Amino acid sequence: MKKNTFTTIWKSNFTTYGIVLLFFAVMMILMATGNLSRLMRGQLVPICAYAIMAASLNLTVGVLGELSLGHAGFVSIGCFGGGLAAALLHDAGAGELVCLAGAVLAGVLLSTLAGFLIGLPVLRLNGDYLAIVTLACCQIIKSLLTNLFVGRDESGLHTGFLTQPEGVAADAFVIRGSQGLRNAAVIDNFPAAVVLLILCLIIIYNLIDSKSGRAIMALRDNKIAARSIGINITSYKMMAFVVSAAMAGAAGALFGLSQATVLPGKFDFNMSVLILVFVVLGGLGNIRGSVIAAALLTILPEKLRFLADYRMIIYAVVLIVVMLMRNSTVFHGLGEKIQGLLRRKKTAGSPPRDPDTDPAGKEG
Amino acid sequence: MAARKTYEPTVMVSPPSDILIPERDLGEIPALECRHLGITFGGLHAVENFNLTVGKTEIAGLIGPNGAGKTTVFNLITKVYQPTTGTILLAGRDIAGMDTAAVNRAGIGRTFQNIRLFNNLTVEDNVKLGLHNSIRYRSFAGVLRLPSYWQEEKKAHERALELLSVFKMERMADLRAGGLPYGVQRRLEIIRALATEPRLLLLDEPAAGMNPSETEELMETIRRIRDEFRIAVLLIEHDMKLVMGICEGIAVMNFGKIIAKGTPDQIRNDPEVIEAYLGKNREE
Ligand SMILES: Nc1ncnc2c1ncn2[C@@H]1O[C@H](COP(=O)(O)OP(=O)(O)OP(=O)(O)O)[C@@H](O)[C@H]1O
Ligand SMILES: [Mg+2]
Numbered sequence: 001m002k003k004n005t006f007t008t009i010w011k012s013n014f015t016t017y018g019i020v021l022l023f024f025a026v027m028m029i030l031m032a033t034g035n036l037s038r039l040m041r042g043q044l045v046p047i048c049a050y051a052i053m054a055a056s057l058n059l060t061v062g063v064l065g066e067l068s069l070g071h072a073g074f075v076s077i078g079c080f081g082g083g084l085a086a087a088l089l090h091d092a093g094a095g096e097l098v099c100l101a102g103a104v105l106a107g108v109l110l111s112t113l114a115g116f117l118i119g120l121p122v123l124r125l126n127g128d129y130l131a132i133v134t135l136a137c138c139q140i141i142k143s144l145l146t147n148l149f150v151g152r153d154e155s156g157l158h159t160g161f162l163t164q165p166e167g168v169a170a171d172a173f174v175i176r177g178s179q180g181l182r183n184a185a186v187i188d189n190f191p192a193a194v195v196l197l198i199l200c201l202i203i204i205y206n207l208i209d210s211k212s213g214r215a216i217m218a219l220r221d222n223k224i225a226a227r228s229i230g231i232n233i234t235s236y237k238m239m240a241f242v243v244s245a246a247m248a249g250a251a252g253a254l255f256g257l258s259q260a261t262v263l264p265g266k267f268d269f270n271m272s273v274l275i276l277v278f279v280v281l282g283g284l285g286n287i288r289g290s291v292i293a294a295a296l297l298t299i300l301p302e303k304l305r306f307l308a309d310y311r312m313i314i315y316a317v318v319l320i321v322v323m324l325m326r327n328s329t330v331f332h333g334l335g336e337k338i339q340g341l342l343r344r345k346k347t348a349g350s351p352p353r354d355p356d357t358d359p360a361g362k363e364g
Numbered sequence: 365m366a367a368r369k370t371y372e373p374t375v376m377v378s379p380p381s382d383i384l385i386p387e388r389d390l391g392e393i394p395a396l397e398c399r400h401l402g403i404t405f406g407g408l409h410a411v412e413n414f415n416l417t418v419g420k421t422e423i424a425g426l427i428g429p430n431g432a433g434k435t436t437v438f439n440l441i442t443k444v445y446q447p448t449t450g451t452i453l454l455a456g457r458d459i460a461g462m463d464t465a466a467v468n469r470a471g472i473g474r475t476f477q478n479i480r481l482f483n484n485l486t487v488e489d490n491v492k493l494g495l496h497n498s499i500r501y502r503s504f505a506g507v508l509r510l511p512s513y514w515q516e517e518k519k520a521h522e523r524a525l526e527l528l529s530v531f532k533m534e535r536m537a538d539l540r541a542g543g544l545p546y547g548v549q550r551r552l553e554i555i556r557a558l559a560t561e562p563r564l565l566l567l568d569e570p571a572a573g574m575n576p577s578e579t580e581e582l583m584e585t586i587r588r589i590r591d592e593f594r595i596a597v598l599l600i601e602h603d604m605k606l607v608m609g610i611c612e613g614i615a616v617m618n619f620g621k622i623i624a625k626g627t628p629d630q631i632r633n634d635p636e637v638i639e640a641y642l643g644k645n646r647e648e
Contacts, residue, residue, distance in 0.1 A: 203507055210506025210513065211492070211499045211520075218482045218493050225480035228442060229560050230468035230497045239503065285484075 016288040048193035049255035054278035054290035056247035062285035064240040065220030070134030073141040074248035076267035078107030082253025087184040103253040111249025145264040150175040180263040187257040389419030395596030401450035425611030432617040473562030475553040483542025491524040494559025567599040
């Protein structure tokens with residue numbers, strides 16, 4: 001039947017990289033021959049950013065098996081932090097690529113920190129509680145950013161919370177409360193975005209296909225069994241969550257710099273759900289699917305305007321489906337249920353309660 | 365492989381107190397000692413004053429009617445539940461304060477009555493997860509594909525196949541664990557537990573759902589595992605043929621308490637046991 005798993009995984013990963021490179025090549029050719037609309041041109045970097053957001057969220061939702069509704073929060077931290085870093089680098093006379101690299105680095109660092117701080121309390125929770133608390137964290141981040149002012153001039157950085165600091169010129173501000181981020185220079189570098197996307201994909205794929213990734217998937221499939229073979233659940237949960245957050249930060253920085261301004265309201269619950277929709281449509285645990293779904297769903301609404309009217313309905317339906325499917329560990333939900341029924345018949349002698357204990361209480 | 369040491373016939377002795385272990389394990393520290401172990405669930409004494417010693421290379425059985433508290437004992441030993449009373453010594457070391465993962469690292473491997481495999485992963489990955497703590501490379505080395513990653517993964521791959529061969533399952537390495545037949549899943553669970561290099565293996569109804577010939581084979585394999593890995597095995601089982609066939613010492617539980625301890629012959633003829641357990645079974 002199936003041959004060597006090593007080669008299968010290897011092939012699968014490289015197919016994904018190939019698809020991304022092909023997309024890049026086609027877009028570059030279209031651009032060179034003048035066949036790419038201005039609208040599409042402007043979408044290229046956001047597509048890469050959304051693809052990173054989706055792939056990284058898949059690490060939490062599909063690979064770790066925990067529903068996070070706060071991914072947009074990490075994206076916005078990366079976006080605003082990265083924007084600020086880019087502005088400072090720009091002032092110092094750095095070139096476009098240095099600004100971008102600095103922004104991505106700052107975005108990664110800040111969202112890693114946030115992922116860790118949020119993860120500490122949140123990862124103690126399970127299932128729907130985790131979803132709700134990550135959602136709340138996303139809202140908190142949005143509120144904080146809405147009230148944050150950061151400007152810079154010759155005398156250094158000026159920060160204010162709730163009120164704009166006095167005596168600083170209006171155009172010195174990079175982050176302007178509810179008016180959001182205003183970039184010193186728009187950096188819309190498609191090749192760099194593709195490089196970042198591939199870098200993220202390599203990290204995700206290599207992580208999944210290593211002892212850490214195996215441990216993370218083991219948690220998803222059966223926590224009690226994972227504990228029983230000596231796997232430290234908390235640290236692997238944290239690893240998946242933080243890596244996911246870090247990449248969201250990178251995507252945020254990439255996205256933010258490609259826009260002239262970004263409002264803090266952009267990264268709300270709807271954005272989190274939008275990324276989740278990419279993940280669910282692409283397939284839980286299927287990184288390539290996330291990338292493709294992100295690209296298609298970013299292009300499609302532009303092409304098919306009418307879809308926009310139904311978007312919220314689609315979100316809602318998908319959300320409900322996710323919630324329902326999550327309980328049966330998704331992938332082979334139906335098959336497993338049937339198997340479970342057969343199994344129960346065979347062990348008809350034992351009581352209906354789950355004897356291996358589920359502290360959460362499967363009894364009854 | 366080196367010549368296998370077999371241990372037969374077994375003479376059970378009772379040094380200092382009422383401990384029962386095979387004579388050959390006498391000079392050694394017992395693999396497991398439970399002293400006055402107990403837990404209550406909202407007033408129900410699921411396990412009470414549970415005392416058991418398992419010799420270093422003993423195959424011991426824990427039997428009793430449904431709901432007697434056998435699985436709960438396993439859950440206490442592996443810290444899925446925190447004992448309300450008592451002490452657990454693993455090779456002489458108190459495991460108080462350890463959590464489930466730490467208890468495994470200290471040397472207890474287990475299987476579950478309701479099979480708990482990593483269903484969406486392959487058979488090989490399930491075994492490699494058992495090897496997890498003996499695979500020596502760091503996460504970043506895995507992401508960066510440093511040489512240590514390739515070396516250790518290769519070693520793990522070979523070791524996994526070696527372990528799978530215990531049950532002649534090498535050829536199933538690439539199959540999805542969740543799709544395997546029931547009996548094979550039980551065997552895979554044993555291999556996964558063995559991969560963690562335990563000194564004590566806890567098997568919760570390993571023969572459940574197996575046909576007589578599979579059970580026969582399982583008995584043989586459990587013995588072979590004990591001989592090759594030099595470990596102790598404590599198993600819960602309703603199949604009397606298996607229990608009487610391979611266990612050297614047997615403890616019988618009813619309503620959370622041990623009602624008898626002894627060799628298979630002693631247990632077979634114990635009137636209290638017959639009333640509580642075997643008698644009921646014979647009527648069926
Ligand atoms: N988490 C729990 N909460 C409440 N009661 C429990 C819990 N776990 C076990 N019990 C109770 O403890 C008793 C012993 O259960 P246990 O599963 O240990 O029995 P068992 O001997 O393994 O039975 P079987 O042979 O059917 O597997 C039962 O009455 C059960 O209802
Ligand atoms: Mg039981």
